Amino acid sequence: xxxxxxxxxxxxxxxxxxxxxxxxxxxxxxxxxxxxxxxxxxxxxxxxxxxxxxxxxxxxxxxxxxxxxxxxxxxxxxxxxxxxxxxxxxxxxxxxxxxxxxxxxxxxxxxxxxxxxxxxxxxxxxxxxxxxxxxxxxxxxxxxxxxxxxxxxxxxxxxxxxxxxxxxxxxxxxxxxxxxxxxxxxxxxxxxxxxxxxxxxxxxxxxxxxxxxxxxxxxxxxxxxxxxxxxxxxxxxxxxxxxxxxxxxxxxxxxxxxxxxxxxxx
Amino acid sequence: xxxxxxxxxxxxxxxxxxxxxxxxxxxxxxxxxxxxxxxxxxxxxxxxxxxxxxxxxxxxxxxxxxxxxxxxxxxxxxxxxxxxxxxxxxxxxxxxxxxxxxxxxxxxxxxxxxxxxxxxxxxxxxxxxxxxxxxxxxxxxxxxxxxxxxxxxxxxxxxxxxxxxxxxxxxxxxxxxxxxxxxxxxxxxxxxxxxxxxxxxxxxxxxxxxxxxxxxxxxxxxxxxxx
Numbered sequence: 001x002x003x004x005x006x007x008x009x010x011x012x013x014x015x016x017x018x019x020x021x022x023x024x025x026x027x028x029x030x031x032x033x034x035x036x037x038x039x040x041x042x043x044x045x046x047x048x049x050x051x052x053x054x055x056x057x058x059x060x061x062x063x064x065x066x067x068x069x070x071x072x073x074x075x076x077x078x079x080x081x082x083x084x085x086x087x088x089x090x091x092x093x094x095x096x097x098x099x100x101x102x103x104x105x106x107x108x109x110x111x112x113x114x115x116x117x118x119x120x121x122x123x124x125x126x127x128x129x130x131x132x133x134x135x136x137x138x139x140x141x142x143x144x145x146x147x148x149x150x151x152x153x154x155x156x157x158x159x160x161x162x163x164x165x166x167x168x169x170x171x172x173x174x175x176x177x178x179x180x181x182x183x184x185x186x187x188x189x190x191x192x193x194x195x196x197x198x199x200x201x202x203x204x205x206x207x208x209x210x211x212x213x214x215x216x217x218x219x220x221x222x223x224x225x226x227x228x229x230x231x232x233x234x235x236x237x238x239x240x241x242x243x244x245x246x247x248x249x250x251x252x253x254x255x256x257x258x259x260x261x262x263x264x265x266x
Numbered sequence: 267x268x269x270x271x272x273x274x275x276x277x278x279x280x281x282x283x284x285x286x287x288x289x290x291x292x293x294x295x296x297x298x299x300x301x302x303x304x305x306x307x308x309x310x311x312x313x314x315x316x317x318x319x320x321x322x323x324x325x326x327x328x329x330x331x332x333x334x335x336x337x338x339x340x341x342x343x344x345x346x347x348x349x350x351x352x353x354x355x356x357x358x359x360x361x362x363x364x365x366x367x368x369x370x371x372x373x374x375x376x377x378x379x380x381x382x383x384x385x386x387x388x389x390x391x392x393x394x395x396x397x398x399x400x401x402x403x404x405x406x407x408x409x410x411x412x413x414x415x416x417x418x419x420x421x422x423x424x425x426x427x428x429x430x431x432x433x434x435x436x437x438x439x440x441x442x443x444x445x446x447x448x449x450x451x452x453x454x455x456x457x458x459x460x461x462x463x464x465x466x467x468x469x470x471x472x473x474x475x476x477x478x479x480x481x482x483x484x485x486x487x488x489x490x491x492x493x
Contacts, residue, residue: 050351051343051493068347074338078283087279090272091348131344141347 001025001048001139001170006057008043017043019194020057027168028236030161030183032175035191041174042071042143044191048172049141063138063170065092071143071174073128075116081127082112088131102130105160107152122148129153133160140164140171146179158183159228166236185236269349273358276345278365281333287366290329294370297321302382311378311387315395316457318374319402320450324432326406327413329370330363331428334414342416343493356489360482363407371399394462398453401474405435405448408481416492417485445473 003023009016017040025031025048035041046052047059049068077084085099103109108126111119116127125148132140140161146154158180161171165185173180180186190197218226223239230237281287297318306314337345346355375395379386411417413428439451449470456466 046343049343049347051346053352053490064350066347066350068344070340070343072340074340074344076338077341078280087272087276088348091269091276091345093268093272128344131348135348 001059001061001063003047004058004060006047006054006059008040008047008052008055016194018047018191018196021196023189023196025170025172027170028165029187030165030171030173030180030185031187031189032173032180033189033191033196034174039191040194041191044196045141045143045172045174048139065135065137065139067132067135067137067140069128069132069140069142069145071147073124075119075124075127077116080113080115081108081119084116084127085112085130085134089134092135094135098134099130102133105156106130106133107150107156122150125149126153129157136164136167136169138169140169140173142171142173144176145173146175146177149179154179162236166238270354270358270361273345273349273355274362274365277333277337277359277362281336281362281366284336286332286336287329289332290325290370293325293328294322294374297325298374298377298382302378305384306378306382308384311383312391312394312457312462313454314378314382315375315391316398316454318378319395319398320436320453322370322374322399322402323406323409323435323450324429326367326370326403327410327428327432329366330407330410331414331424332410333363333366334359334411334416339415346493352490352493353486355493356486360407360411363410364403367403367407371403375399390463394457394467397463397467397471398457401448401453401471404478405450405474408478408485411485412481417488444469445476448474448477 001024003021003025006018006021006023007016008018021044033041033044043052045068047054048062049066050059050062051068079087082099085103086096089096089098099112100109103112106126106129108123108130111123111126114123116124119127125145129142129145132142145157149157161173161180162183162185165171188198216226216230227237227239301314301318301321342355345358346352349355349358375392409428409431413424413431415421415424418424418427435447436450438447439449444452452470456462456470459466
C-alpha cells in the first residue's frame with residue numbers, strides 16, 4: 001500500500017492537515033502512528049481506511065477488505081450487540097459464526113444480548129474492535145484501540161494484530177496508551193507539521209524497518225504453542241504448511257524485525 | 267449489490283427501531299385526513315391523488331432526511347469500510363429512503379380506495395395516481411437527501427432548507443414555464459385534464475426526472491467530500 005504526494009485539508013482555504021506525504025506500507029506491517037493532539041493522526045487513519053478522499057495525491061494498493069475501529073464507537077444505536085454484529089457480518093458477507101469467535105477472544109460473550117446504548121465505554125469499544133476484526137481484514141485501521149480496555153483484551157489485541165500481519169495484512173493504529181510497548185516489529189510513524197515522519201530512518205513520509213526471516217525447528221506438538229508465544233512477543237510467525245502436525249519437525253517461521261526498527265526506509 | 271442491500275436493511279432496521287418513522291407517518295395521516303375526511307366524488311379521484319402527491323413531497327423528504335440522519339456520523343465511516351467503498355454507503359442510504367417512502371406511498375394510494383373515494387376508480391386513475399406518487403416520492407427523497415446531516419450538519423438549517431425548498435418549488439411551479447423546477451402545480455392542473463396519462467404525464471415526468479437527477483448528482487458529488 002502506497003501513499004504518493006498525499007495532501008489533505010478540510011476546506012478549500014483551510015490549512016493543510018497533511019501535505020505531500022509519501023509513505024509505503026508493505027504487507028505484514030504493523031505501524032503505530034504518534035503525534036500531538038490535533039496533529040492529523042485520525043485524519044491519516046481515515047485516509048488510509050478510505051473513508052476520506054485525499055485533496056491531492058493518491059493512495060494505491062489498498063487491500064480490498066478494510067477494518068476500521070474508531071476512537072469512540074457510536075453506541076447510541078438501537079441494536080443489541082449481537083444484532084449489530086449480525087448486520088455487520090451480513091454487509092461483509094460473512095457467516096454469523098465469526099461473531100462468537102471474536103466475542104470470545106475479546107471477552108464480550110456476556111454482552112451479546114445487551115443493547116448498545118447500555119454498554120460501558122470499554123464494552124462499547126470492544127464492539128468497535130469486533131466489527132473491525134470480524135472479516136480478518138487485509139488492512140486494519142485502529143484509532144486508539146487500547147483505550148478503556150481490560151487487561152485480558154489488552155493482551156489479546158496485539159495477538160490479533162500480529163496474526164493479521166503474519167497473514168500478510170497491514171495494521172495501522174494510533175495509540176496514546178502504549179499498548180504495543182515492548183512489542184518488536186512495530187514501525188513507528190510520527191505526524192507533525194502536516195508531514196509523516198519515520199524517526200528511525202530520519203526520512204519524512206516513507207520508510208520502515210528491514211525484515212529478516214528466521215527458521216526455528218521445534219517438536220510437532222509444540223508448534224502451535226511456540227507460534228503463539230512468538231506472536232505474543234509481536235513477531236509475525238506462522239507454521240510452514242505441510243510441516244505440522246504429521247511432520248516431526250514443524251517450523252514456525254516469520255519475518256522478524258530488529259526491535260529498534262532502525263533499518264533503512266522501505 | 268449484496269453489501270448495498272444488506273446495508274440498506276441495516277439502515278431501515280435502525281430507522282424503524284429508533285421510531286423515527288412516526289414523524290412522517292403523522293404527516294401522512296394529516297394529509298389523508300385533510301383530503302379524504304369527506305368522500306371524493308366520482309371523476310374527482312385523480313385530482314385528489316394529484317393533491318396528495320404534491321402535499322406528500324415534504325413528508326417523503328422528512329422521512330428520507332430522518333432515515334439518512336439515523337446513523338451516527340462515525341457509524342457511516344464504519345459502514346463505508348464494511349461495504350467496501352463510499353459509493354455503496356451512499357447508495358444504500360438512498361435505497362433505504364426510497365423503500366421507506368414506497369411504503370408510505372402505498373398507504374397514500376390504498377387508504378382512499380378503502381375510505382376516501384365514493385366508488386372504485388378505473389385503471390387509468392389508479393395508474394395516474396401511482397405515477398404521480400412515484401414522482402412525488404423521488405422529489406421528496408432527493409430533497410430529504412440534500413437536507414440530511416452529511417450535507418447540512420446544523421439541524422435548524424436543514425429543516426429550513428427542506429421546507430424552504432418545497433415552498434420555493436411550489437411558488438416557481440406557479441409560473442407557466444414547466445422546466446424551471448419540479449412542476450408541482452403542473453401535476454395538480456394536469457390531473458383535471460381528460461387525457462392525463464397519454465398527453466400530460468410525459469411532459470410532467472421529463473422536468474421532474476431532470477431536476478431529481480440534477481439534485482441526486484449534486485448529493486452524490488457533495489457526499490464525496492462529506493462522508
